Amino acid sequence: xxxxxxxxxxxxxxxxxxxxxxxxxxxxxxxxxxxxxxxxxxxxxxxxxxxxxxxxxxxxxxxxxxxxxxxxxxxxxxxxxxxxxxxxxxxxxxxxxxxxxxxxxxxxxxxxxxxxxxxxxxxxxxxxxxxxxxxxxxxxxxxxxxxxx
Amino acid sequence: xxxxxxxxxxxxxxxxxxxxxxxxxxxxxxxxxxxxxxxxxxxxxxxxxxxxxxxxxxxxxxxxxxxxxxxxxxxxxxxxxxxxxxxxxxxxxxxxxxxxxxxxxxxxxxxxxxxxxxxxxxxxxxxxxxxxxxxxxxxxxxxxxxxxx
Amino acid sequence: xxxxxxxxxxxxxxxxxxxxxxxxxxxxxxxxxxxxxxxxxxxxxxxxxxxxxxxxxxxxxxxxxxxxxxxxxxxxxxxxxxxxxxxxxxxxxxxxxxxxxxxxxxxxxxxxxxxxxxxxxxxxxxxxxxxxxxxxxxxxxxxxxxxxx
Amino acid sequence: xxxxxxxxxxxxxxxxxxxxxxxxxxxxxxxxxxxxxxxxxxxxxxxxxxxxxxxxxxxxxxxxxxxxxxxxxxxxxxxxxxxxxxxxxxxxxxxxxxxxxxxxxxxxxxxxxxxxxxxxxxxxxxxxxxxxxxxxxxxxxxxxxxxxx
Numbered sequence: 001x002x003x004x005x006x007x008x009x010x011x012x013x014x015x016x017x018x019x020x021x022x023x024x025x026x027x028x029x030x031x032x033x034x035x036x037x038x039x040x041x042x043x044x045x046x047x048x049x050x051x052x053x054x055x056x057x058x059x060x061x062x063x064x065x066x067x068x069x070x071x072x073x074x075x076x077x078x079x080x081x082x083x084x085x086x087x088x089x090x091x092x093x094x095x096x097x098x099x100x101x102x103x104x105x106x107x108x109x110x111x112x113x114x115x116x117x118x119x120x121x122x123x124x125x126x127x128x129x130x131x132x133x134x135x136x137x138x139x140x141x142x143x144x145x146x147x148x149x
Numbered sequence: 150x151x152x153x154x155x156x157x158x159x160x161x162x163x164x165x166x167x168x169x170x171x172x173x174x175x176x177x178x179x180x181x182x183x184x185x186x187x188x189x190x191x192x193x194x195x196x197x198x199x200x201x202x203x204x205x206x207x208x209x210x211x212x213x214x215x216x217x218x219x220x221x222x223x224x225x226x227x228x229x230x231x232x233x234x235x236x237x238x239x240x241x242x243x244x245x246x247x248x249x250x251x252x253x254x255x256x257x258x259x260x261x262x263x264x265x266x267x268x269x270x271x272x273x274x275x276x277x278x279x280x281x282x283x284x285x286x287x288x289x290x291x292x293x294x295x296x297x298x
Numbered sequence: 299x300x301x302x303x304x305x306x307x308x309x310x311x312x313x314x315x316x317x318x319x320x321x322x323x324x325x326x327x328x329x330x331x332x333x334x335x336x337x338x339x340x341x342x343x344x345x346x347x348x349x350x351x352x353x354x355x356x357x358x359x360x361x362x363x364x365x366x367x368x369x370x371x372x373x374x375x376x377x378x379x380x381x382x383x384x385x386x387x388x389x390x391x392x393x394x395x396x397x398x399x400x401x402x403x404x405x406x407x408x409x410x411x412x413x414x415x416x417x418x419x420x421x422x423x424x425x426x427x428x429x430x431x432x433x434x435x436x437x438x439x440x441x442x443x444x445x446x447x
Numbered sequence: 448x449x450x451x452x453x454x455x456x457x458x459x460x461x462x463x464x465x466x467x468x469x470x471x472x473x474x475x476x477x478x479x480x481x482x483x484x485x486x487x488x489x490x491x492x493x494x495x496x497x498x499x500x501x502x503x504x505x506x507x508x509x510x511x512x513x514x515x516x517x518x519x520x521x522x523x524x525x526x527x528x529x530x531x532x533x534x535x536x537x538x539x540x541x542x543x544x545x546x547x548x549x550x551x552x553x554x555x556x557x558x559x560x561x562x563x564x565x566x567x568x569x570x571x572x573x574x575x576x577x578x579x580x581x582x583x584x585x586x587x588x589x590x591x592x593x594x595x596x
Contacts, residue, residue, distance in 0.1 A: 021204035024173070024195035046173035055170035056232045057210025064206055083205045084410060085434055087236035087385055087534040089561050089581050091554040106579060107538040111409060112382060112436065114536050116579070132553060132563070134536050134579060136383055136434060138410065233559060234583055236385040236534055238412050238432050240405040255430060256389040260558060261531060261585065263387050265430070281404060281414070281432060283387050285532055285583060287559065319502035322471070322493035344471035353468035354530045355508025362503055381503045385534035 001035035001105060005077040008034060012069045015080070019065060027062050029069065035105040037069040042098050054094035056131075059101070059119050063088065063133045066103030067115035071137035074108045080142045084112070086135035094130045096123035103135075113137040150184035150254060154226040157183060161218045164229070168214060176211050178218065184254040186218040191247050203243035205280075208250070208268050212237065212282045215252030216264035220286035223257045229291045233261070235284035243279045245272035252284075262286040299333035299403060303375040306332060310367045313378070317363060325360050327367070333403040335367040340396050352392035354429075357399070357417050361386065361431045364401030365413035369435035372406045378440045382410070384433035392428045394421035401433075411435040448482035448552060452524040455481060459516045462527070466512060474509050476516065482552040484516040489545050501541035503578075506548070506566050510535065510580045513550030514562035518584035521555045527589045531559070533582035541577045543570035550582075560584040 005011060009032050016022060016029045022039075025047060031038035039062045041047070041054075049055040064086055072081040103117040117133040154160060158181050165171060165178045171188075174196060180187035188211045190196070190203075198204040213235055221230040252266040266282040303309060307330050314320060314327045320337075323345060329336035337360045339345070339352075347353040362384055370379040401415040415431035452458060456479050463469060463476045469486075472494060478485035486509045488494070488501075496502040511533055519528040550564040564580040 015199045018199040019204060020194045020197040021206055045169045048169040050164045050167040051229070051231075055168060055210065056213055056235075057170055057206060060209050060213070061204065061206025064209075080200070082200075082242075083239055085236065085238040085383065085412075085432075086205075087234065087581065089234040089553070089583065090232055091561055093231075106536075106576070114383075114538055114579075129553070132561075132581060134383075134534065134581060136536065234532065234561075234581075236432065238404075238434065240412055255387075255427070263389055263430075263532075278404070281412075283385065283430060283432060283532075285387065313497045316497040317502060318492045318495035319504055343467045346467040348462045348465040349527070349529075353466060353508065354511055354533075355468055355504060358507045358511070359502065359504025362507070378498070380498075380540075381537055383534065383536040384503075385532065387532040388530055391529075 001074060003034035003073055008073045012037065012073050015072055016065065016069055021061060022065060025058060025061060032073060035070055035074050037066045037073065037103050039066045039101045040098060043096065054099055056090055059094050059099060059131050060088050062099065062101040063103065063117035063119050063131060064135060066101040067117040067133065067135040068137055070103040070105050070115050071113035074105055075139050078142050080140050081137050082140060084136040084138050086133050088131050088133040090131050092128050092130040094121045096121035098122040111139050150223060152183035152222055157222045161186065161222050164221055165214065165218055170210060171214060174207060174210060181222060184219055184223050186215045186222065186252050188215040188250045189247060192245065203248055205239055208243050208248060208280050209237050211248065211250040212252065212266035212268050212280060213284060215250040216266040216282065216284040217286055219252040219254050219264050220262035223254055224288050227291050228288050230286050231289060233285040233287050235282050237280050237282040239280050241277050241279040243270045245270035247271040260288050299372060301332040301371055306371045310335065310371050313370055314363065314367055319359060320363060323356060323359060330371060333368055333372050335364045335371065335401050337364045337399045338396060341394065352397055354388055357392050357397060357429050358386050360397065360399040361401065361415035361417050361429060362433060364399040365415040365431065365433040366435055368401040368403050368413050369411035372403055373437050376440050378438050379435050380438060382434040382436045384431050386429050386431040388429050390426050390428040392419045394419035396420040409437050448521060450481035450520055455520045459484065459520050462519055463512065463516055468508060469512060472505060472508060479520060482517055482521050484513045484520065484550050486513045486548045487545060490543065501546055503537055506541050506546060506578050507535050509546065509548040510550065510564035510566050510578060511582060513548040514564040514580065514582040515584055517550040517552050517562050518560035521552055522586050525589050527587050528584050529587060531583040531585045533580050535578055535580040537578050539575050539577045541568045543568035545569040558586050
């Protein structure tokens, strides 16, 4: 896949950095390629569900962000991205010390981009595939920065 | 809908209280009826996406928890609930000062319960329907408490 | 909900009539209101799955068509509709002599319309809610008819 | 992946053959491996949507059947499979002379199996990836055959 915006990396990192939730969860953007993004989050008690594993909402949040960033990486300059919908299947409990979310673009259209995302729990026994998502992302024209008009 | 466990309210409140993420997001369980649960979360900068609205991951987390609790409220004593999958459509930006998530059971089976969840943003102009979810929940036998065997 | 195109009924009926699959399944468009459409199909051996009930694919096909038609009914003249995605939960076996699918618009945007669809099996004991769908529909400009340019 | 039932091929072929809808659509089971199944259907006017491409309902029906058969291929003897839910993203119009649906198991549990399915349109220019599905399948004990009790 080829990025149309040569500054796609800066655009994605800036968008991720403005997501207050990612900082609140302690999630980090660890890889950005055209059409492919990785986000990681470390397990801690504030992120759990009732059995002590990572809450499905945490898994979903970071996979959604990875998918949105993957979509954004292929969009022309001046674009922003919003989630239209996503569906996630939780394949295994998200136990372990860290969760790795990977989002990649399946199809990039003019307004709609479809992504697949997967989450892997890093345990002492290796990576466990714990969730898979498909997401529909929508491109919106970014508002002009102040003074640009 | 009729609860099979007369202590369903305690079971649901205890399950919600053990979800570390709910406290971390500042979400509160505000209503529990058989097959129907309400969760609320106030907007704040730690919960936003890149445009300053509530992150889709927050909306999803609280609607998922509302659905899981609604499913649990109809299960027999000694049950726990895990999410198998869910899908959410984001209908409008989650702006406003508070988000109300409502989960209700569509069909309660022996092992599988299907729920519908909706999220409403409370704004100065009134409630805005900002997301709708369908979720599949799975019943698991709770492990015996310590010493019970 | 208010139709922007006063000829919405003709537009929907014409779109449905051009869907070869609907005739092949024996499905009929039985109601068209702005933002709300009903489709019915009678049970017969050609439409079954391996246990003799209506195949999930039939249920999905008619609910998808009902949702697409509901979305189309609110679009301006000169629009066509395509399905971006849908998700269906199968709540109960589709037994009985007839299936009624109802689609309605949850949110109509300029390019994206989100619909909810439900299917009910008509049995000797009454209506059984057997499936629920959420669908994302996309508006495309219809090509000009021959000679119009 | 390893089949627990050495007769998995017969079980899958028999289940597919009893699906009246597959014959009505002209779909054929073209490959059965443990945890992986292929179904094909040729394009014809009876299977179209309003623009002359294969109807999303046809694509969904054959991908759902491929996923259900893939799930069944890994189940122990005496099992049957029903669809709990599925979600499909339609990536491109299903044009071309034939559609190939491939279903494979992502995770096989004791009662729940999660599958991924994909559909490819065969055109003169090659394969086009036109849809992707995730599906949740449920295992039920098959009723004893007549006289077995």
